[in-house]
Amino acid sequence: MSLLHIENIHSYYGQIHALKGISVDVNEGEIVTLIGSNGAGKSTTLRTISGMMHPKKGTIIFEGKDISKKEPHEIVHSGMVHVPEGRGIFPTLTVKENLEMGAFTITDSRLVEERMEYGFSLFPRLKERIDQFGGTLSGGEQQMLAIARGLMMNPHLLMLDEPSMGLAPILVELIFDIIKELNDNRGTTILLVEQNALMALSIAHRGYVMQTGEITVTDTAANLRDNEEVQKAYLGVS
């Protein structure tokens, strides 16, 4: 059985029908990516999964439980973390406080410290900035902080929304190396939303291609890279 099973969800922004029957499966230990152009509904899919918006129709099963009607703060407890688009760093909380927020539901202070150290081992730069306000960090550092904060819950499923957005190529590579490492070494299952399709498909096992609220193609990452349609539309190959 898959870790996350989404069946035929429909989501709306007011009158706008943003998701028109999306079905996605994520298996334990996989990196799955959602690719597609701006406005295809990739972020909306993540927002619907994490409870920030509720689907009008359809079911979302996580670890065997229906979470489609739950609030985001309840869903976090079940072991799913959503690192939102734009990183969502609290600008006037320090790096340390931001990380502590990531472990808000954990009361064991030793565990919090342990996980913070793990985050620092992935991103030593954050340790240097520990008492700095989140808002003063560079874009790359904020993305590191967002991921480290997401790992504070030690999630079974980590959902990342556009981690490469606005970053220099060298940082994009660093971030994707870390994502790969998390998956390889810790077995963290990852659902990755990306506009940078080439990068995403290079580390993912499987992928879904979205277009205007629907899934048009799904296949293994290797096959998607070779798919002519996908190449034309998203990989910049003509």
Add this chain to the structure above:
Amino acid sequence: MIRFLKRINVYELVRPVGQMMAFSLGSAAFMSAIAISLALALDDTAVGVSLMDKYNVSLFTYTMLNLPQVIIDGLTIGFVYAAIALGYTMVYGVLEFINFAHSEIFAVGAFVGVELLIALDGMGILAGASLGMAYAYLILAILLGMIAAGGLAVAVERVAYRPLRGMSRLVPLISAIGVSFLLQDIIRLVESLTSGQFNRIMPTFGNFDSRIIFGKIAMGSSNLTLGISVKSIIVIVSAVLMLVGLNYLVNATRVGKAMRAVAQDRPTASLMGINVNRIISLTFLVGGLLGGAAGVLYALKFTRIDPFVGFFPGLKAFTAAVLGGIGNMTGAVLGGIVLGMLETFAGSYMGVFTMGAAGSEYKDIFAFSILILVLIFRPQGLMGKNVVQKA
């Protein structure tokens, strides 16, 4: 026990006290400097001459002699404003919305506290109370006022604001104004059904009305006594304690961190596992507790309350919050102290400086001129940062 003590963040206990002292001394010095310069400038004019004729004292001496009393009165009302202003600013920080019903939350706190004391007085308990018991009853009244106001604030948010969340920003604002009128009339209704009168007087008991005298100074023909009334001390001390407690809650506890996170980015805070609705309720609760306590303290200081008692203090506390930078808690304290000081200086000296042409009844002009000036020239307030409107 020792481990528990070690976890107390002493810095967050000391810092706000230092801030409040700096704000108090700073605004007192600033306003004194203006008053003294005006006195020196006007001493040789008709203003000084007329005062000399009347009381046989120079304008400068008169100003200096009154200064200590004016500063203490300014601080007293300033701290009351600060405690109310924090209610406005905390709610704004979390919801970006002005809770105009907060002035009635304050009034309800005042009424509940005063009604308790009137009831105790009616039973003859207050008259025979020892000094210790008198303080115990006052503290009880303050606590009861806080609980009533805090509970009411939470209920108002639940009923009148939460269902409107996500709508245009004007909608909850109008709802707040409606709640404000509703609460005023509920107070009137309850008072007319129970006591039959709208004006309630804080009973006199304990030693709250006595003054601690530091000394007497001869001022021309009359004597001027230098002193501070016990109730002013009570108001200032209670307000300082509450503000320190609030600062600690917000800056040094887990819940406080969650409050700041919710204020900065509500959707992301919910992704951290924070129950945003609970934090919003808590924010209203804390604001209501402070407002209720401020209500009872206000009644202690000014004795008489009526169902509209919240209107002016509420509006001025709102002005104080805007002056300090709405959403900024330190700013609210600064704004409250500055506004209380400004108002008291204006009320005390304007009559003399204008030879009685404009007396203390015009002091409100200063508070509201400040509101307009701040909104025009520094809309982010004294301590606010220039925030870009979020898209």
